[in-house]
Amino acid sequence: MYTIFLLVALVASSFLETVQFQCCIPSQLETYIDELSFVPGARGRNVVQNTSYDAVTKREAFHVFDNTINNGYDVIYDYRANMSYMWSRGVCNVSYAGPFHEFCFAEGKLVRKSFMGVFPEITKLNTYMVAGKRCHASYTVGKSCSPVELEMNCNDSLTLTRFYNMTLGIKNESVFTPPKICFKKESRRIIAHQTPLFFRTAAMFGTPLEFP
Ligand SMILES: *[C@@H]1O[C@H](CO)[C@@H](O)[C@H](O)[C@H]1NC(C)=O
Ligand SMILES: *[C@@H]1O[C@H](CO)[C@@H](O)[C@H](O)[C@H]1NC(C)=O
Ligand SMILES: *[C@@H]1O[C@H](CO)[C@@H](O)[C@H](O)[C@H]1NC(C)=O
Ligand SMILES: *[C@@H]1O[C@H](CO)[C@@H](O)[C@H](O)[C@H]1NC(C)=O
Ligand SMILES: *[C@@H]1O[C@H](CO)[C@@H](O)[C@H](O)[C@H]1NC(C)=O
Ligand SMILES: *[C@@H]1O[C@H](CO)[C@@H](O)[C@H](O)[C@H]1NC(C)=O
Numbered sequence: 001m002y003t004i005f006l007l008v009a010l011v012a013s014s015f016l017e018t019v020q021f022q023c024c025i026p027s028q029l030e031t032y033i034d035e036l037s038f039v040p041g042a043r044g045r046n047v048v049q050n051t052s053y054d055a056v057t058k059r060e061a062f063h064v065f066d067n068t069i070n071n072g073y074d075v076i077y078d079y080r081a082n083m084s085y086m087w088s089r090g091v092c093n094v095s096y097a098g099p100f101h102e103f104c105f106a107e108g109k110l111v112r113k114s115f116m117g118v119f120p121e122i123t124k125l126n127t128y129m130v131a132g133k134r135c136h137a138s139y140t141v142g143k144s145c146s147p148v149e150l151e152m153n154c155n156d157s158l159t160l161t162r163f164y165n166m167t168l169g170i171k172n173e174s175v176f177t178p179p180k181i182c183f184k185k186e187s188r189r190i191i192a193h194q195t196p197l198f199f200r201t202a203a204m205f206g207t208p209l210e211f212p
Contacts, residue, residue: 023145024104027055031166037159058100061175085178092182093191
């Protein structure tokens with residue numbers, strides 16, 4: 001669905017041989033993710049999603065908001081049950097989920113210590129750089145490895161990702177329950193497995209995934 005992430009996936013393989021993690025994000029969180037990507041000769045592409053990430057029960061849910069290219073859609077990855085659901089406009093694509101990976105950052109070089117916010121809510125931030133064969137990545141994390149900003153700078157693309165409105169814990173468990181259309185014969189489609197969006201983003205920061 002998003003070609004940029006496929007490109008990013010290739011980059012990940014160059015990190016794989018030596019992957020060591022700097023840190024992993026908090027095990028349960030809800031956050032908005034705003035991703036802006038550029039490829040030469042095309043307009044910038046902006047995708048906003050909110051995500052519930054639960055490494056304890058191995059489940060993830062995304063709501064991708066409407067944008068100019070795609071209509072909004074929803075995704076659930078239930079790794080425990082090895083099932084995934086992706087639905088929009090009354091049709092639900094069902095597949096398996098594959099193995100669960102925590103969202104972790106590849107070990108990087110600490111290049112900046114900085115701060116963000118308005119007194120008294122000042123947050124301390126660390127920025128790390130990771131150099132791959134074709135891409136340079138940097139990521140900024142706050143306390144407990146909470147992700148703040150990612151930047152992926154490649155030969156032929158630039159991706160800027162920002163996390164905001166993040167809360168720790170899972171407040172709404174029902175985001176992990178697929179809607180009825182995912183179980184009805186008329187509206188359920190069994191499809192080939194796809195690597196989830198969030199994982200592709202994670203992959204560029206070193207999550208050891210196996211890509212085709
Ligand atoms: C995303 O936000 C909407 C409200 O805008 C909420 O109804 C939904 O449960 C959220 N989805 C996830 C996966 O967090
Ligand atoms: C469901 O799968 C079809 C065929 O692969 C695809 O065209 C469609 O975009 C998918 N729907 C969602 C919500 O991902
Ligand atoms: C998930 O299901 C697929 C398809 O049946 C299977 O190939 C895969 O090994 C399963 N993965 C896990 C982690 O159970
Ligand atoms: C990246 O740039 C280098 C030097 O210009 C070039 O040799 C290489 O083929 C490029 N890689 C890709 C995948 O575009
Ligand atoms: C941030 O989260 C709050 C509470 O969940 C929600 O009302 C608000 O719309 C969110 N802000 C943005 C910019 O999405
Ligand atoms: C909880 O999640 C469900 C499914 O996404 C959503 O319909 C509902 O509005 C959410 N509840 C709250 C309080 O955000």
